[in-house]
Amino acid sequence: MKLSELLAGHDHEVLAGDPETLITAGTCFDAHRASPGALFIAVPGHAEGGPESVGPALARGAVAVLVESAALDAPASASASAAGVCVVRVPDTRKAAAAVASRYYGEPGRAMDMVAVTGTNGKTSVSYMVESLLRLAEGAEVGVIGTAGSRIGDELIPMPRSVLTTPESPDFQYLLGRMRDREVSTVVLEATSMGLLNHRVDDSFIDVGIFTNLTQDHLDDHGTMDNYRDAKLRLFQGLCRRAVVNVDDAVGASIVAMMPGEVVTYALDSEADYRATDLSMDGHGTRFTLHHDGRKYPAAIPVPGRYSVANALATVAACHLLGHDLAGLVAALDRMPPTPGRFERFETPGGTSVIVDYAHSPDSLDKVLGTIRGFAKARVITVFGCGGDRDVTKRARMGEIAGTYSDLCVLTSDNPRYENPEAILDQVTPGLTATGTPFVRFADRRSAIAHALSAAGADDVVLIAGKGSEPYQIVGERLIPFSDMATVRELAGA
Structure with missing residues (x-):
């Protein structure tokens, strides 16, 4: 497609070269991923x-460049001039990138039902639930883009390791194009705060946006909770046609007045279009009554916890809003497979229940431990830590939460990144100490898990929190293979 066609209707200025240049190899932000025929988009600050x-992108064959500034450094300017490359200035390269990538792949979002899930907690769980319900109830082909990668059904789409939970717009539109070409009927994606702030899902024609909740997290990226909230709310300010929102959450309730399109609400404690009452929970799941439009539907999910019921309500509401049969959706709830790394269970030969969960924020840890405390027959032992190079203000608070609910805590490393693991543990310790709950420290995560399992007896519950299904630990620049559940199984001899 011609560069002029990709940019039609978008504010731009041609600085050099021919705007009729053909773009034949897609678009990219990463210079090392440029190839002959590509459009390189020079996003300021991109790693x-x-x-x-x-210059490096041109050396790899890029035939056109989008920039925000008219000034290129001398070597790049000389390279562009010598190669006859078209250089175009736009006001915002990220905004332009989304529009250009969408057009390059034929605006694939228009061809499928697009569901975007945002909020602090529940994005991955709701994404998996939407996929599971549509597959179970109707045999639908569903694409998923999120924390665990991108896939169509059970088939992973290979992408570079650097691709984010919400991919940058060139990768995101490429994935949508792949899914459209495979005749996927619905795509469900996790829309992170940074993904929304950086325009990664612009121009993707989202049919339904889901808001789960807002609690403290990602202050290392956003600085304040107001900034974090505003990034999430971008989804409901013109990026989606309709919304499904949790009105038990104050921010969710505010979306009702904000949305230009239809809003459907769900709640456990407030009046809403979809409500749940009569919750009955044990260690294997939750039964409840779903209320909608004056009717009651007996329902069950194979996951314990109020927060899991809230996720189920969001899922059912979104799928129903897309036109799927409500009774069939509710009937399929109890057949959903477990979401990897989200309240994922294992029982040791000695009768200890082990739960692996992604809980890595104060709110998510509180909810998971509160749920476990509600059904645990004996002791609760919690293995947890806090990620390095992330919001330090939550560390002592997470220690306090873990200590409040647990009989024993095993403090360990999460993803230390570039921080000293022992220094992170030092910052968590005051919160734990204040509760009086006994705890031990093992910076080595495998040793921590081994200690927890050896200390646990029959009917005890061991929660391993923070990493969920992640297959690695991040230490400096290294991704070291490590799986919480695989480690549990190995240590338990399973």
Whole structure:
């Protein structure tokens, strides 16, 4: 497609070269991923690209460049001039990138039902639930884009390791194009706060946006809770046609007045279009009554907890809003497979229940431990830590939460990244100490899990929190293979 066609209707200025240049190899932000025929988009501050990477991108065959500034450094300017490359200035390269990538792949979001899930907690669980319900109830082919990668059904779509939970717009539109070409009927994606703030899902024609909740997290990225909230709310300010929102959450309730399109509500404690009452929970799941439009539906999910019921309500509401039969959706709830790394269970030969969960924020840890405390027959032992190079203000609070609910805590490393693991544990310790709950420290995560399992007896519950289904630990620049559940199984001799 011609560059002029990709940019039609978008504010731009041609600085050099021919705007009729054909783009035949897609678009990219990363200079090392440029190839002959590509459009390189020089996003300021991008780790693998930016204006300083124009020269390397041209050396790899890029035939056109989008920039925000008219000034290129001398080597890049000379390279562009010598190669006859078209250089175009746009006001915002990220906004332009989304529009250009969508057009390049033929606006694939228009061809499928698009569901975007945002909120602090529940994005992955709701995404998996939407996929499971549509597959179970109707045999639908569903694409998923999120924390665990991108896939169509059980088939992973290979992508570079650097691709984010909400991919940058060139990768995101490529994935949508792949899914459309495979005749996927519905795509469900996790829309992170940074993904929304950086325009990664712009121009994707989202049919339903789901808001789960807002609690403290990602302050290392956003600075304040107000900034974090505003990034989430971008989804409901023109990016989605309709919304499904949790009105038990104050921010969710505010979306009702904000949305230009239809809003459907769900709640456990407030009046809403979809409500749940009569919750009955044990260690294997939750039964409840779903209320909608004056009717009652007996329902069950194979996951314990009020928060899991809230996720189920969001899922059912979104799928029903897309036109799927409500009774069939509710009937399929109790057949949903477990979401990897989300309240994932294992029982040791000695009768200890082990739960692996992604809980890595104060609110998510509180909800998971509160649920476990509600059904545990004996002791609760919690293995947890806090990620490095992330919001330090939540560390002592998470220690306090773990200590409040647990009989024993095993403090360990999560993803230390570039921080000293022992220094992170030092910052968690005051919160734990204040509760009086006994605890031990093992910076080595495998040793921590081994200690918890050896200390646990029959009917005890061991929660291993923080990493969920992640297959690695991040230490500095290294991704070290490590799976919580695989480690549990190995240590238990399973």
